[in-house]
Amino acid sequence: MPGDLSLLDTDLPVWAAPMAGGPSTPALVTAAARAGGLGFLAGGYKTPADLAAQIAQVRANGAVFGVNLFAPNPVPVAPDAYRAYAHALQPEADRCGLTLPTETVTEDDDAWADKLDLLFNSPVPLVSFTFGLPRPDTVRALQDAGSLVAQCVTTPSEALVAAESGADLLIVQASAAGGHSATLTPDRPLASVDLPDLVSDVRHTVPLPVIATGGIATPADVAAALRAGACAAMVGTVLLRTHESGASAPHKSALVDPAFTETVLTHAFTGRPARALRNRFTDTYQPLAPLGYPALHHLSGPLRRAATSAGDTDLIHLWAGTGYRQAHEESAAQALTRLADRT
Structure with missing residues (x-):
């Protein structure tokens, strides 16, 4: 069934966001799954061979997981x-x-065709796209292979286009998010909308399940996103200092450095x-x-x-969302369960 998140078999409403460039390690993705949530391997900037190796590693751990790709939108x-x-x-x-x-x-194009071929031939539970939209036939091919498809959006109008492309669910990102914005129109200023309001606006526009992300750093932030209609909250910055994170040592240190x-x-x-x-x-x-x-x-x-x-x-x-001071040195499982208020 399109949009049926029960197929992902998660019971923790806090997921680990894909963070390209190193932070989203297989260990972090596996830890998110073992905590009851879901994590994403970040396909951006990796070679297809490196991505395949990470997929094999996470799959061998029995984890439910996703893979995120940068869709071409130069x-x-x-x-x-x-x-x-x-x-x-x-x-x-x-x-x-x-x-x-x-x-x-x-x-x-970040080896777009080769990475898609990898996912067609070695399906994963969930594939998400950011920066741009895949073609509808690409979405259908992934679904036919057994994957759910999520599209990252930043506005209700982007959510409408994503729904028309055939996406099963939406990852709704507020401008408070660390790292790259998922905006489909990077030449335009980002709208400054609080995440709960953005989730509510999207939910009133498109009848697809929503994962909320962007600036989530506390249990109260998670609760607000869920009250607004999100099925889960997705966090990135607050995981950068966890034991499983592959973020660089200078990056981790800067998050707690009072100079920043x-x-x-x-x-x-x-x-x-x-x-x-x-x-x-x-x-x-x-x-x-x-x-x-x-x-x-x-x-x-x-x-x-x-x-x-x-x-x-x-x-x-030094990619960081607005809640960066809430990034603690702890295990990923501790961070996710704490944010879900299940400590």
């Missing part, structure tokens, strides 16, 4: 704007011994809007950065990796 960047931004970043790269590709714009006092929405790191701890990079380069994904992601990637290796939090993309 934001073209003007060549002149790209070159100007690359030249602006080069002094930072010089200090790291790097030369940025100032003339070569790298665009890709707020989060900001920025496209300076990747060319798509994302929420991060405010640091020197966001202050300096947000005013200079053009929109352009994935071009800016590839441009700044070497610099961000070097900064992470050096522990230089001035230059790292």
Whole structure:
């Protein structure tokens, strides 16, 4: 039955969000399932082979889980704007011994077709999409293979389009979320709507089950999302410091460092809007950065990796939602059950 979440066999109404770039390890996804919830492997930025290996690892643990993919929805960047931004970043790269590709714009689709083939041939319980919409025939093929399909949306109008594409359920994300926004229109300002209100608006627009996410950091936040009509709440930032998280040591430390006092929405790191701890990079380069994904992601990637290796939090993309101070050093199971008020 489309939209039947009972097929996922979960009884904890708090799930672990997919966090691309390392935090969402197989251990974290398995821990979420063993706590009674559900976790997602983050397919973004992984090679198909690496994603297949992680799927096999989680499957061997007997976990119910999902896989999240970045659906292609590129934001073209003007060549002149790209070159100007690359030249602006080069002094930072010089200090790291790097030369940025100032003339070569790298665009890709994150191995979209190969990752879909993997999921067609090795179905998982739940597949979710963010950044863009898969074609309806892609959704049907995944459903025919035995997967439920979820679409990440940020507005009621996006929810309508997702429903028309055939999605079984919706992941409704508020702008308070850490990391990239799921917006389908990254060139437009994000609406600042409280998550319970957004969930209610979507539920009144589309008759599909809703998973709520974005800024959830306390049991009260979870309860508010469920009262608004969500079937479950999904959290990411509050899991970044858990034992199973693959977040970098500088990232984990920054979440509790009093020097970091707020989060900001920025496209300076990747060319798509994302929420991060405010640091020197966001202050300096947000005013200079053009929109352009994935071009800016590839441009700044070497610099961000070097900064992470050096522990230089001035230059790292410290993804964080507004409730980042609630990220504790504990097991993922403790975090999820605490948020579900089942401690």
